[in-house]
Amino acid sequence: MSSTDTGEKRIPLPVCDHQPTKYDGPSRDELLALRREYVNPGVLMYYKDPIAIVEGHMQYLWDDTGKQYLDGFAGIVSVSVGHCHPKITERIREQVGKLVHTTTIYLHPNIVEFCKALAERMPADSELKSTYVTNSGTDSNELAVHMARMHTGRHDVLTLRNCYHGGSQQTMSMTAVGTWKYPVMSAPGIKHVAPGYCYRCPFGLEYPSCDLKCATSVEDVIRYETSGEIAAFIGEPIQGVGGTVIPPKEYFGIVYDIVRKYGGLCIADEVQTGFGRTGEQYWGFENWGVVPDFVTMAKGIGNGAPLGACTTRPEIAEHMAKRLHFNTFGGNPVSVLSGMSVLEIVDEEDIQKQAREVGGHLKDALTALMDKHNLIGEVRGLGLMLGVELVKDRVSKEPAVAETASVVEKAKERGLLLGKGGYYGNVIRIKPPMCLTKDDCDFMADCLDVCIGEVAAGQ
């Protein structure tokens, strides 16, 4: 057991009954040396002093030395129901022993059962029932845009400033956070519109006297920057990479109406917000009372397995059958079995309720820290998708960039792994496996209390 031991009585990292196996592979330093030599330096890695994670169980991870961590970031929101969840591990072991891959050119029960289960979890009467299975969020968003263009016969796509949709040329062009873009030619036909980011309102206004200018301004972009005929709009119901940016509740309703008035289809990128994570609702878009024409997903749907999906209505999906299209690993029996298991476990273990209740408890605890720490500008998010934006000054809102990095480093030393995001990198992102408990949350809040306090004191 480790604890946030600073002399005061602090809440210890909850005890876990899982005994990690003894690791006898290369040490962290050896791994780092090999990586420097053979791995492309662009492969993203966290921490000034990187850690080697070699084992996981539910919400906990262990490094090569046997040190335990609480995972507050879930491999970037990719582990939904817990690391190595026993039900998934058992099923995958069995499947790997039987059949790993043949591609989709032959029938297999896992892919059809998974697609059926997804359709059953879409809003009633939405007709969102036809799924193309992929390997990633990038793949899924590419496909949604492609189908929207085929269906509408148009090209222009609207995306939100501060969004992230993937790393291919098309999805990097759709992405609108400069730090995630390279200075190479963007794909044509993409326009970025204002997000609903009240804390840093793009128009310098205040909700609700702003009259939702962020949303209504989308019409001006369509009128002035396109021919007035658009293919699609894509939006994350809560922006993840952009720093857990949650829009005013009316935002998506207004934008969807405008997009549809100009003939566009609406894509909800649920890569981070799906499968109960936002607590009140199964899908992120349901928090805003809208029904999209496409739902794209990845990350948590596979609980760590490479799995993505794009679900739409049959009349839109049928455009894919006009030409040949193929995704070699999309829909392989192992990944979709993991996805199928996630859908079942979210229901069986009441994960959505857990995200709502435990997430609410954590948000309250983090919000309470604002009384003590001026460095915290805002605590926001829903369920177990939370963000803490750090600022040097609450009036000027100057981003506390170095401070955020220090808090994340210090938390790691104390056994808590967190994410970082936002354009400036000043938002702490908390998106743990959804099996997190209230004790874990108390540890997390306590740990952040200490770390933020130390950073504010210049330590």
Ligand SMILES: Cc1ncc(COP(=O)(O)O)c(C=O)c1O
């Ligand atoms: C909202 C969102 N969409 C799409 C993607 C791209 O997913 P992938 O990395 O699986 O291609 C990400 C990845 O972070 C994401 O957060």
